[in-house]
Amino acid sequence: MDTRPVLRLPRAGRPDPPAGRATAVSVGDDVVVEIHAARPADGGDALMLLDDAERRRHDRLRREVDRARFAVGRRVLRHAVAERHGVAARTIEVRTAPAPALAGAGAGGGRPVVPGGPRGISIAHGGQLVLVALCDVHAVGVDVEPLASSASIEAVATTLLGPAEHAALRARTDPELGTGCSRQLELLRAWTRKEAILKAVGVGLTVPPEAIVLARDGAPRVAATSGGLPEARRFALWDLDAGPGHVAALAVLRDG
Numbered sequence: 028m029d030t031r032p033v034l035r036l037p038r039a040g041r042p043d044p045p046a047g048r049a050t051a052v053s054v055g056d057d058v059v060v061e062i063h064a065a066r067p068a069d070g071g072d073a074l075m076l077l078d079d080a081e082r083r084r085h086d087r088l089r090r091e092v093d094r095a096r097f098a099v100g101r102r103v104l105r106h107a108v109a110e111r112h113g114v115a116a117r118t119i120e121v122r123t124a125p126a127p128a129l130a131g132a133g134a135g136g137g138r139p140v141v142p143g144g145p146r147g148i149s150i151a152h153g154g155q156l157v158l159v160a161l162c163d164v165h166a167v168g169v170d171v172e173p174l175a176s177s178a179s180i181e182a183v184a185t186t187l188l189g190p191a192e193h194a195a196l197r198a199r200t201d202p203e204l205g206t207g208c209s210r211q212l213e214l215l216r217a218w219t220r221k222e223a224i225l226k227a228v229g230v231g232l233t234v235p236p237e238a239i240v241l242a243r244d245g246a247p248r249v250a251a252t253s254g255g256l257p258e259a260r261r262f263a264l265w266d267l268d269a270g271p272g273h274v275a276a277l278a279v280l281r282d283g
């Protein structure tokens with residue numbers, strides 16, 4: 028399978044720098060996507076950097092781990108952009124652009140936008156990882172999921188994959204897919220690739236993941252799209268090596 032490992036989990040026991048551990052991923056045509064990785068425990072000045080609206084969102088989150096992930100995502104984003112501009116992180120304004128289907132609904136979430144900052148910004152948190160992807164040229168989407176139990180993975184497979192993809196995955200005779208573990212990995216790869224794509228477009232799960240059909244040979248490639256998504260040829264996909272226990276993907280949406 029064509030996987031391009033580009034990102035390593037930050038080493039445990041060492042505090043991350045405020046902007047996380049950064050990796051530059053070349054996505055062709057001299058374009059680079061910066062991926063910053065941190066852990067939810069690397070809070071540092073995270074709470075102090077939240078603006079009022081973010082603070083309200085943070086306080087509404089019920090689980091402590093979700094609050095930590097949210098705050099660290101914003102912390103890493105602010106520090107990463109601030110480093111590029113040579114300014115203090117607290118001066119970086121972060122807005123959210125809701126999915127078009129939710130515009131005006133006041134749901135609170137959405138794609139992060141930094142006025143005057145990189146064109147493509149994406150945040151993902153899952154398990155022990157917080158990822159922030161930045162690109163000056165293209166819209167980008169990043170997603171990370173912890174390796175979960177096969178039972179819950181089976182449940183999401185039904186929602187995630189269209190009937191044809193599900194049947195194709197079940198029918199695959201690749202010996203590497205013979206064990207429950209590798210099947211789980213394969214499903215998580217499909218999940219993270221699709222969520223990364225939906226984030227790059229800015230719609231999130233307001234468009235069902237089955238509107239994206241991935242290449243049947245398992246390569247990180249979009250075969251077809253529907254549901255108003257951009258054409259398949261405009262997307263590029265990478266599987267990221269996020270270290271043990273996590274599966275992650277990066278999507279780039281090129282201009283039409």
Ligand SMILES: CC(C)(COP(=O)(O)OP(=O)(O)OC[C@H]1O[C@@H](n2cnc3c(N)ncnc32)[C@H](O)[C@@H]1OP(=O)(O)O)[C@@H](O)C(=O)NCCC(=O)NCCS
Pocket residue numbers: 096097100101124125126129134135136137138139149150151152153170171222225226227228229230231232233
């Ligand atoms: C985008 C989405 C698929 C991510 O879900 P998830 O797997 O639970 O969470 P992840 O950690 O992978 O990603 C969360 C990040 O996605 C980003 N995001 C949210 N909506 C997004 C969108 N429409 N497009 C791109 N990125 C989006 C945010 O940066 C968010 O992190 P933050 O809130 O800390 O800034 C999901 O939030 C979604 O479908 N949102 C659209 C529906 C919606 O907005 N509902 C209202 C929520 S209150």
